[in-house]
Amino acid sequence: MGNWDAELIGLLPDSVRVFASAGAGFDWADVKLFGEKGIVYCNSGLAAAEAVADFSAAHESATGLSRNLRGHVLGLVGFGNIGQQIAHRCSAAFGMEITYYDVERKSAAVEAGLHARYCMTLESLIRSADCVVLCAPGLSLGARLVNVARGALVDQDALADALEQDRLSSVALDVHANEPHINERLKKLASSKALLTCHNAGGTIETHVGFEELCMRNIMAVLGGREPITPTNIQWLR
Structure with missing residues (x-):
């Protein structure tokens, strides 16, 4: 449009x-x-929060590639509706430890209800997390990265660099910087390190x-x- x-x-x-x-x-x-x-x-x-939260925890090729989630630290960038729904699923169902970074810290009641720990800086969240999920609404990386927010939040060439140099083990991207086009370097990694979907997490x-x-x-x-x-x-x- x-x-x-x-x-x-x-x-x-x-x-x-x-x-x-x-x-x-x-x-x-x-x-x-x-x-x-x-x-x-x-x-x-x-309206999309529940579907996007479900999608962020999905994996199409789990056998031999994925890890048990219990005890791993999930870092959420953005802790609004989608972030809180992801925290609830991953804490209650999978036993993950939840950390989050947001421009506005949530109330003690919200944190306690979701067993979530606030990180003062984005850097401290990334350093402590096993997996980072971007679920912020607008415009750096853990061992695995999931982006269900906006493609512009991530430097796609820097992301490809990190994957090619094994500084990042895998990524799952539902959103892309230049939609409907996908970064060519990331497309080459689609069979091994990158799970790429077409902005349909909430569909x-x-x-x-x-x-x-x-x-x-x-x-x-x-x-x-x-x-x-x-x-x-x-x-x-x-």
Whole structure:
């Protein structure tokens, strides 16, 4: 679809009050400019959280390659809806130790409920983790890396360097820097060290139904004079 920047946003009539996106990410939309134009921008990340969290723990070639997860340290970069769901699954079901880094530390109750330990810096998280999962919404590596967030979070050539030099044992990428194109060096490692999927971690039936429903609930809330459910740009709203 392209980016929703000043060129496109400027074409919207003044009557527009809410932009509800049937998707989790909003790196392609200038949410600040939407706010300055008086438009609430709502995303639908809540609807995809469960499916993306499930996907992050999947492995298509487990025999002889994967490790038992119990006792291993999982480092989560970003501890929002998806990060917390991954923590719950990997702690309760797999017995993993959970660490996380986020720009805002979560409450003691949230940490205790998920048996999660906060890391003060991204570097300290990476140094202590056996596997790092990127689940931050916007824009360095453990022994294994999983990215279900955004492709731009990772320098793909640096990632290929780390794999080729055995500084990183394996990667699983559902998102890529230049979609729909995949880094050629990473494609060559697809049969050995790289599991590459096509930005479909949240592509379950329940997610798509949830996207549509959450969009409509956001629209009805704003047009009904109530607070939106999942706004992203309230701080810039005119």
